[in-house]
Amino acid sequence: MDDRKTAVGYVRQSMGRPDGSASSVRAQVAACRAEAIGRGFRYEGAYVDEATSAYRSGSARPGFERMLNDVRHGHVDVIVVNYLSRLSRQDVGTARSLAAELHGLGVTVVSVTEGVYGPADTEELVRRLEAAHQESVNRSRHVSDTKRILREAGSWVGGLPPFGYAVTEARRDGLTIRQLVVVPEEAEVIRDVVRRILTHKDEEVSAGRRHPGSLSGICAELNARRVPTKTARLAGKWRAAGSADAKGQRAPSLWEASTLKRILRDPRLVGHAVEPVYGPESAGGPGVRRSVVGYRSVVDPRTLMPVMSHEPVLGVAEWEELQTWLDTRGRGKSGPRAGSLLSGLGVLRCECGATMVSNGTIGATASYRCSRPKGATGGHDGGNSIKREHLDEYVVQRIFAEVSHADQGRRSSVELLAEAGARFGSAADLVSRAKAYEVGEWKSASLTEKRDFLSCFIDRIEVAKASSRGNKWEPYDAGRRTIVVWAAPRMRQ
Template sequence: MLRLAVGYARQSKKKADKSEASPQTQDEAIRRKAPERGCRLLKIYRDIGVSGYDPTVKRKDFEQLLNYCRQNEVHEIIVYNITRFSRREPKDAIPVVLELFSLGITITSVCEGSFSPDNTMELIMLIMRIDAAHQDSKNKSEAISDAKRLAKQFGGWTGGVPPYGMESYAQSVTRVLDGEPVTVTIRLLRPVPRNEDGTDQASIALRMVDRIFEFKDKPWSGKKNGHPASVSAVVAWMNSAGWVGQNGAAWRTPTAKRILSDPRLAGFAAETVYHKDSDGNPTRTLSGYKMLRDEETGEPITIGEALIPPARWFELQKWLRGREWGRSDTPWSEKVLTAMGVLKCECSRPMTGSPRLYKCSRPPGVVEEGKHAGGNTINLADVDDYVARRIMAVLMTAERDEETLDTLAEATRRLAKLRENPAARGERASLVGERREITNDINRLYDDLKAGIYEGKIGRARFLQEKETLEKRQAVIERRIAEVGGPELPALPIAEWTYTEDPNGDPLGEGSWWQKADTADRRMLVSLFVDEVRVRKAAGRGGRNRVCRVEERVSVFMAKPKHEEHEAQESEGQVALSESVSAA
């Protein structure tokens, strides 16, 4: 009777290559080996794009293979070589081997022979093979890590495909390490040479950036996703002009956004960050970039020349983030309150503008349980007037109560952000994002500890090591945030905003700031002082003598500090903020 066997193939890279360990080669060798061993091959389990060295990576098919062996009669597992079975430390791999041996299963390597459960010497040989595979991977990993670490210390690029519009070049540099001069050859990045016809990658990338800066601060009355400075609109413009993308293909929005978001275009070192699957394993789908920083100072590491000046790149990132989150300082339309994320219907939907009305954006005919029936509209001019008067009331009674002072303090902080240097603002946003990621990593580490993943002496040591590493990174980021500091806090121009020539002193009357201000300035004032404007549906139709009871229908929630908006503020900044508001 033929023995029953299952195969297992694994490759760290998802794409097939010409190496002897490619998935196709492994499959063919396993199929040939099965009849030589007197076995009928039932199935081949395959983990492609999965490391056999990293103990934190989950091998789905390998786990399925083990479960199949536990539940069914299997006599043999066939692999191409032992490195496909495992590259992990023997202490991690041996329990799996012993379990398979207890089930009477022989492990066969096409290249190294068979290891049966009833032969002690073969068990010892298998353990030695596993240890050799682990040491080989460990040595390679340490060599690569050391090379990359040294390159980072010397300000070098750590390899891979150069970013779009950039090329790498070699340069010898000398640094003092541990008191001794060390000279190494590192690779740096610089923009690719320019062509006269502007078809080189650097010129095309700059053309996209210039297009965004040409239009991003101009008013736009059309649909938001049609704004000429949006990435999708820039891509459409590039394609219509015949500027081809990589490999001669047409431009796509995700590709353009990925290029424009790359910190390496500004001369900063960065690592690519990939999305993770449901098991927490990295996929091949890019989610963004992580800017690399000096371990001691927290400052960005530079890796050569910049294609986009850092200050301009940081300002570009602010625009891209604003587009992604649906928020921006750009006046999207001529309406004061629309497209700012401020004006909301009582059903929580945003309200849109028409020539004379603000209206709920719920599509006609759509019914939502527990929400208002039919539409919800309100006179546009009356709402604008009501919101403006609420703001003026705060400005003209600045010293009256603590709640008003809180609103003024938050408005001061927001005005400071608007006037701040884009490079400082961008770096702080990057630092705050990194701090958030580290905090999440620490929380996940403690969750794993609570779940028992780090049980035992070795597990406890690994937990403490990872905890120390994360806390060290957190301290560096916190120190750098303090060094970057907050924006310089200005005094609010209250006298300018409340100025009026109206004989009755009306702050919105004839000759007032509000009356003279254009839509962009009015929107700016609203963004400083208002968090939300909520509109309730009218109790009934107005009849012949329609009156907009705006005071009864509209609630204005004035600006209040939010945790996520204060994440870069230190205690000194809070004191300075209070002093600035008091002076104002």
């Protein structure tokens, strides 16, 4: 009998790094494994959270939560991390709660670089975690102060410059000032797009014809002419959407209507200094970094005029006319994607690799369709869609069938149910829920409850293009076109 203590690694990285630095996921996994084995533990793999903060209180860390769940069920004796800051950078109250729980369960924390913290070392572990929190606070304050000083000096403090511009640097009063300068070839693309929109914006087009001034039509033409986006230009090459290079890296994106609209909405096109506009906090929960959804002009409080910071690409009059036209571009007839069952799971894919999104409202025409940009090459020809209610029903019935097969002792179904139960919290509770759903409670369950249930069983759903035009509306076609990738154990590396 192996009486060694069971050790797992926990690895976290706030941002992806293309280099091989010591903080990369791969390097952390290797260091944790070597430390555990070197100390004589039975190493069971690592839990990984990528592009995840341990500083923001609302930040989701699924790997961390799975690890805690296994700790609470008595499956872990030792947690190995590269640095203690990988566990937590939150305030002392949160750090104390975490340390007390781990040590109360008899778990020892081992840091590759900072030593061992057993159940008798709770206060020292709390002190170390509090130091990590204070480091994050200081760093955040320093970054904010630096950006404010540079912004007041007229410097560009963003990341990738907007389409139409590049960044140059100059020293001024001891500061490195970054300024936007026009990229002629990109600026001409913008001017040509705006000319087309304003020229054709009032034209009526007969049914079946693409409007010459529509955003989708313009994007299709840009892709057909192989006009590169900003990322494609910086990469120095053009590749078909969804393709990959020899290293498996995804190709630069193609033009999409949403991307083009965001570019045309940007006040920087008329030379204005801007400040970001953030999405609602509720979209990510309290404490989560909100995404930037746009930019607004910075106004001088004395003159009440926009602050000019760089050379414009468009004139003010044509830009304002453009904004008036964009204001009339509604969301169309499509219902909100968040209201559909499978597109909200984040696992629904087309056979070409693109995401399948919800299209249309509830009813006969509601479907999931491939979101691949128009003009993309490779993969299927034309679009790919499937009736929403048919695919939803097929996937749900497949799950009910797997639960039934597990009851009959089928090995693959038993293994699936074990993994799904671990995600749900209890296999017995999950089976009880599945059987209640199967006999009629599914229709009355909330959308969130349904998604939580499905996500326990499924890692990926892939839909192939229909073999003929009419088949996408046939119920039987869902089974012929759909591949369900069942849940696989997540914790083992």
